[in-house]
């Protein structure tokens with residue numbers, strides 16, 4: 001395995017990965033002729049009623065489940081995942097929001113969050129570029145966790161030229177190692193099966209793969225940690241890409 005490839009926790013299921021470097025042709029999707037729709041954005045036609053949450057006895061004890069759970073589709077590395085149809089292009093795009101399963105796929109295979117192309121082998125130094133909107137502009141530090149998938153250079157430059165939403169700015173970082181850390185999701189109380197209230201205003205709780213709450217968490221995002229980080233100035237990136 002190459003140093004910069006996505007690494008998996010020991011004992012996890014064997015990933016179904018494409019051969020690194022194989023082109024995954026996924027043209028950038030457009031709406032109404034000109035609006036570029038990010039790969040990880042959901043579409044209105046991708047809504048579905050969520051199944052009822054129930055409990056089950058799994059390999060590591062009790063946890064939440066669906067009554068009609070279908071292992072390969074519903075569970076990854078021990079976490080039950082929210083169900084979402086995958087029909088990009090159906091209806092209208094929900095810009096600024098995230099499709100849980102495409103976000104997971106983008107992290108799993110290191111696909112660009114903008115166009116969905118593989119970022120494996122996209123750079124000669126084998127690092128991955130991550131571009132994140134930030135309220136503080138503080139650079140990414142070693143071991144930081146994120147739910148933002150990587151970006152290809154082209155999409156990063158486009159996004160930087162357009163600028164992030166109001167009151168935020170972009171920070172960019174080149175990353176040598178991307179490690180699976182856990183999920184962001186909703187934790188259910190084992191006795192009542194009611195979501196545990198969040199007290200810090202965040203939509204989701206961050207739950208590591210070795211956290212005892214994992215079997216009680218409905219996952220909405222894959223969370224990775226970033227290692228071997230080098231901050232990069234967006235102006236340099238724009239110049240590099242132009243060159």
Ligand SMILES: [Zn+2]
Pocket residue numbers: 112113114115116117151152153154155156
């Ligand atoms: Zn891209």
